[in-house]
Amino acid sequence: MASVTYDQATRVYPGQERPAVDALNLEVADGEFLVLVGPSGCGKSTSLRMLAGLEDVNSGRILIGDRDVTDVQPKDRDIAMVFQNYALYPHMSVADNMGFALKIAGTPKAQIRERVEEAAKILDLTEYLDRKPKALSGGQRQRVAMGRAIVRQPQVFLMDEPLSNLDAKLRVQTRTQIASLQRRLGVTTVYVTHDQTEALTMGDRIAVLKDGLLQQVGTPREMYDTPANVFVAGFIGSPAMNLGSFAVADGKANLGDTHIPLTRTTIDALTEEDKGEITLGFRPESLDVATEGEEGAFAINVNLVEELGSDAFVYGQLAAREVAEHVTSGAGEAQLIARVDPRRPPMKGDKIWVKVRAGEAHVFSSATGLRLPA
Amino acid sequence: MSVEATVPEVADVANRRTQRPAAATKFRSLVTNRIGSAVAVVIAVLWTIPTFGLLISSFRPEADIKSSGWWTFFSDPSFTLENYQEVLFGRASSGALATYFINSLVITVPATVIPLVLATMAAYAFSVLEWRGRDWVFVGVFALQIVPLQMALIPLLRLFSSSELLEPFPFLSVWVAHSIFALPLAVFLLHNFMSDVPKELVEAARVDGAGHVSVFLRIMLPLMAPAIASFAIFQFLWVWNDLLVGLTFTGANNAIQPLTARLAEMAGSRGQDWQLLTAGAFVSIILPLIVFLALQRYFVRGLLAGSVKG
Numbered sequence A: 001m002a003s004v005t006y007d008q009a010t011r012v013y014p015g016q017e018r019p020a021v022d023a024l025n026l027e028v029a030d031g032e033f034l035v036l037v038g039p040s041g042c043g044k045s046t047s048l049r050m051l052a053g054l055e056d057v058n059s060g061r062i063l064i065g066d067r068d069v070t071d072v073q074p075k076d077r078d079i080a081m082v083f084q085n086y087a088l089y090p091h092m093s094v095a096d097n098m099g100f101a102l103k104i105a106g107t108p109k110a111q112i113r114e115r116v117e118e119a120a121k122i123l124d125l126t127e128y129l130d131r132k133p134k135a136l137s138g139g140q141r142q143r144v145a146m147g148r149a150i151v152r153q154p155q156v157f158l159m160d161e162p163l164s165n166l167d168a169k170l171r172v173q174t175r176t177q178i179a180s181l182q183r184r185l186g187v188t189t190v191y192v193t194h195d196q197t198e199a200l201t202m203g204d205r206i207a208v209l210k211d212g213l214l215q216q217v218g219t220p221r222e223m224y225d226t227p228a229n230v231f232v233a234g235f236i237g238s239p240a241m242n243l244g245s246f247a248v249a250d251g252k253a254n255l256g257d258t259h260i261p262l263t264r265t266t267i268d269a270l271t272e273e274d275k276g277e278i279t280l281g282f283r284p285e286s287l288d289v290a291t292e293g294e295e296g297a298f299a300i301n302v303n304l305v306e307e308l309g310s311d312a313f314v315y316g317q318l319a320a321r322e323v324a325e326h327v328t329s330g331a332g333e334a335q336l337i338a339r340v341d342p343r344r345p346p347m348k349g350d351k352i353w354v355k356v357r358a359g360e361a362h363v364f365s366s367a368t369g370l371r372l373p374a
Numbered sequence B: 001m002s003v004e005a006t007v008p009e010v011a012d013v014a015n016r017r018t019q020r021p022a023a024a025t026k027f028r029s030l031v032t033n034r035i036g037s038a039v040a041v042v043i044a045v046l047w048t049i050p051t052f053g054l055l056i057s058s059f060r061p062e063a064d065i066k067s068s069g070w071w072t073f074f075s076d077p078s079f080t081l082e083n084y085q086e087v088l089f090g091r092a093s094s095g096a097l098a099t100y101f102i103n104s105l106v107i108t109v110p111a112t113v114i115p116l117v118l119a120t121m122a123a124y125a126f127s128v129l130e131w132r133g134r135d136w137v138f139v140g141v142f143a144l145q146i147v148p149l150q151m152a153l154i155p156l157l158r159l160f161s162s163s164e165l166l167e168p169f170p171f172l173s174v175w176v177a178h179s180i181f182a183l184p185l186a187v188f189l190l191h192n193f194m195s196d197v198p199k200e201l202v203e204a205a206r207v208d209g210a211g212h213v214s215v216f217l218r219i220m221l222p223l224m225a226p227a228i229a230s231f232a233i234f235q236f237l238w239v240w241n242d243l244l245v246g247l248t249f250t251g252a253n254n255a256i257q258p259l260t261a262r263l264a265e266m267a268g269s270r271g272q273d274w275q276l277l278t279a280g281a282f283v284s285i286i287l288p289l290i291v292f293l294a295l296q297r298y299f300v301r302g303l304l305a306g307s308v309k310g
Helices: A044-052 A094-105 A109-123 A138-152 A168-185 A196-202 A220-225 A230-235 A264-269 B002-058 B062-067 B082-089 B097-127 B134-146 B149-161 B172-195 B199-207 B212-241 B244-250 B259-265 B276-304
Strands: A004-011 A021-028 A033-037 A059-064 A079-082 A156-160 A188-193 A205-210 A213-218 A242-249 A252-255 A258-261 A277-282 A287-290 A297-307 A312-318 A327-329 A336-340 A351-356 A362-365
Touching (some): A004 A044, A021 A059, A033 A196, A044 A156, A094 B212, A109 A138, A168 A196, A188 A196, A205 A230, A230 A277, A242 A336, A336 A351, B082 B276, B097 B212, B134 B172, B149 B172, B199 B212
Antiparallel strands (some): A004 A021, A205 A213, A242 A277, A242 A327, A277 A362, A297 A351, A312 A336
């Protein structure tokens, strides 16, 4: 077991000016499950591969425990990796696949067999040990890939989108299995995914990356409740947060007929670069249905109602058309999402009045995108 | 009755609609099964008849061969092993293929193994390892295939004629010549095959603790087996059947000449012993035949390998 430390780790691909990973500083505690998440091309996989030693580190350091592994070959790092396409050795049986690392390390045969069988039992693979990967289903292959990592008993597990080749149902199942397995084994794990639901459900902590830059690290709750900037706010959470650019006047954020009160500290934190504007974010579930004329209430024209049984989501547009495009959400430009009572959903084409619940608005500087104190 | 009359009509329309594609597929399967098989059989027979005639001739006495066609064997059978006797162990001037058979074997096996060993390692270097200028060097190696073999004969001969290594290793020049002529194609083919192996597999092995030697021996070689086998067959047949390189680099040295060189001289200086060619041909065919039959499973798979993922 060991901690993992990225110290200003940078990777620039040859022939490119912008680093794929730019001065990443990140610490993963011993036994922690850290999820690297971000849109495609954000550098999350590159970060993981740098830790695995499959990608050069152009500057900075990477440490496993107290050991500097920046220039250490992958084979000497004592890590195990699960690949997106599993990368099982097609000419070996399941047992040989799982025992390959031990065989290379020169472990006695009897001990290899014992450890492979133990891992197979944990993963429910015992009856498939003599099969070739070709004869397994996708889920089974995924478990063999996990088994290959477990058998090693490494210092760190690295997982590169291990669930993305599974169908939706199996993915949810395996998600919980991996998370509980990791808790049981207590091995430090770095897990890469582009799926924020996976990130929220599995990780002890989440690190969000964008364009090679670390945006924020924190527990799922922190990420959800206090996103550090507009990007994290829009990325974490499903459906995504509504974000709108509002004009600040009279201690309020104003957009058309909508006036949402701001606190003193928020207004004090605004700078000249913000040009009297502020970005306001509110999650779909932070909206309450209100009545016309209430302080801070605004009208939405309902385009679509999504009923999920436990929830109902209204997709709509600000009724004030001239300012509608100032608001965006996960549903797209000029769209707004609100959660409403599933027992009494509005109809398509209705006009409803909603209001941001007090204290649940997120405020960001419109110049820097950074979170402002509320 | 009237009800019955209308029902078939409706059924007919429905049938006609469904029957057209059905007929098409039926026709196609008929063509592929019956006609296709028949054509294949005819071609196979046409191709095999001369060889078959040669086989029969080889068992006929000299006088018969020189006076009548092989098909007369069926009306007037006369059987002898004299030709084989003469060819394999006969007097030195026209026979004694046995020693040349061994020579060919001594030439062919290393001339197959050496380029294969070098080419698999080179293919690994060109496909898995990453180094500056790799692609340019690879293009260079591939481009070497354009050089006609004949152009290299004289420079190589000059190189070897002044070499003292030929004294202890008389076969060295033939081995080297065959190996270097085979390498560009071998490197190219094996490189292409190796590039098809997903790179995650190599990465997984490296994370699992394997160095390049282990990756090469334990991952790449087993996966490459079909490709290696198919190239081995190609190279074996090529070297075994080669006359030009064998003749050039063994010079007039009878002790190291391959079977093919001997076969060409077998008819005698005035062609008087041409009846022996029949038996000689079959002696030289036998080994390639064994190799082909033993490895043909890989042969087919190796040619297809890479076209289908998995």
